Amino acid sequence: MNTFAEDHAAGLLDNCDPPCLSLYQATHRHHPENQQDPIRFGNLVKKLEKSLLQKYPKDEVRPLLEPFLALAGNRGFWSHTFDGLAVLGAKGIFRVYKLQRPVAELVVVADSFHTKPLMSNLQSADRYQVLGLNRQAIKLFEGNRDALDEIGLHQDVPGTLTDALGEELTEPHQTVASYGGVGGSQPAMRHGHGGGAAEVDIDAERFFRVIDRKILEHHSQPSGLPLILASLPEHHHLFHEISANPFLVGESIDVHPDALSSLDELRVRAWQLMEPRYLDRLATLVEEFGSARSQGLGDEDVAQVARAVVGGRVATLLIEMDREIPGRIDAGTGEIAYGDLAHPEVDDVLDDLGTLALKMGGEVVFVPTERMPTKTGIAAIYRY
Numbered sequence: 001m002n003t004f005a006e007d008h009a010a011g012l013l014d015n016c017d018p019p020c021l022s023l024y025q026a027t028h029r030h031h032p033e034n035q036q037d038p039i040r041f042g043n044l045v046k047k048l049e050k051s052l053l054q055k056y057p058k059d060e061v062r063p064l065l066e067p068f069l070a071l072a073g074n075r076g077f078w079s080h081t082f083d084g085l086a087v088l089g090a091k092g093i094f095r096v097y098k099l100q101r102p103v104a105e106l107v108v109v110a111d112s113f114h115t116k117p118l119m120s121n122l123q124s125a126d127r128y129q130v131l132g133l134n135r136q137a138i139k140l141f142e143g144n145r146d147a148l149d150e151i152g153l154h155q156d157v158p159g160t161l162t163d164a165l166g167e168e169l170t171e172p173h174q175t176v177a178s179y180g181g182v183g184g185s186q187p188a189m190r191h192g193h194g195g196g197a198a199e200v201d202i203d204a205e206r207f208f209r210v211i212d213r214k215i216l217e218h219h220s221q222p223s224g225l226p227l228i229l230a231s232l233p234e235h236h237h238l239f240h241e242i243s244a245n246p247f248l249v250g251e252s253i254d255v256h257p258d259a260l261s262s263l264d265e266l267r268v269r270a271w272q273l274m275e276p277r278y279l280d281r282l283a284t285l286v287e288e289f290g291s292a293r294s295q296g297l298g299d300e301d302v303a304q305v306a307r308a309v310v311g312g313r314v315a316t317l318l319i320e321m322d323r324e325i326p327g328r329i330d331a332g333t334g335e336i337a338y339g340d341l342a343h344p345e346v347d348d349v350l351d352d353l354g355t356l357a358l359k360m361g362g363e364v365v366f367v368p369t370e371r372m373p374t375k376t377g378i379a380a381i382y383r384y
Helices: 004-009 033-052 058-072 116-123 161-168 197-223 233-242 263-294 302-310 349-359
Strands: 020-026 084-090 093-099 106-110 128-133 138-143 148-151 175-177 189-191 227-230 314-320 326-329 336-338 363-367 378-382
Touching: 004 093, 004 116, 004 197, 020 033, 020 058, 033 058, 033 106, 058 084, 084 116, 093 116, 116 349, 116 363, 128 197, 128 263, 138 197, 138 263, 148 263, 161 197, 197 227, 197 233, 227 233, 227 263, 263 314, 263 363, 263 378, 302 314, 302 336, 302 349, 302 378, 314 349, 326 349, 349 363
Parallel strands: 128 227, 314 363
Antiparallel strands: 020 084, 020 106, 084 093, 128 138, 138 148, 175 189, 314 378, 326 336
């Protein structure tokens, strides 16, 4: 499955050969709710076709829709969805992204991909990661206030102590059996030749250092997300003491994920730690906008902000999460031509502003409607 964060960072979606097709819909994780998902998807594909036929001949439209139609018929795919779905397609490209929160049904045919729903997931202030850790193995999870899922480790991140230390294990013949389960509360029973707790602690420290370095390099730095440790309390002090990860949250979850009954229980515990930070960050951004606006360094007028974004003046851009303003932006002047999203050359102005601001080195944060400091769907803090 594709990862939008990686594709975005690689610039894969920046230069689409028009027409660029974007489809969004809410999906369901479980039966029987998910039975209607492929049917709704097929109806949205028909809307894409209708929009395309306004401008393009049938013989050009059919190849563009073929991968969408193939996905509609893939029963295995529809049995393993999340809460939302984004599908982007054009000549030579077809990307499918499972989302951890529902999105409104939407189809857009334009000269660039409509990525605001994806960006709002990527740039939302409520995202975090959880590191499930014990002396033998690790797991990594990513989520938000609504959902949490295990994610695959980068290929360079060792999944077990043996993978991390190999022949450098202090006691290569020692085995460890945790009769309470991997994350259980009962102490592990150790068997082997010689050695004891001191040697095991040495291995644990070296293992934790490797994990800390690799998680920072391949997950924390690329994502920029807060990281919460989830492990037995006996590991908290050691891991925090050796960690060089600036994204590691000071508080930890005092149980390994495997000891919990469900992922949702882990999400609840994680959000208890994250919610105060989330609210503090949003409050800080709103306060900074108010201060900037009072000094003439902030604006909520969409037309003025568009010109500032193109000119590279925007340091931070707050965008209302579920707002859409149909239109196109002249990337040279910032002038806006408003229109209808059903038209095959019209996108969302807020979507384009977010993309342009990021390209200009600005920070973009998608904010829930109730937390936005303006009524226009946008709030910009200028550099000068």
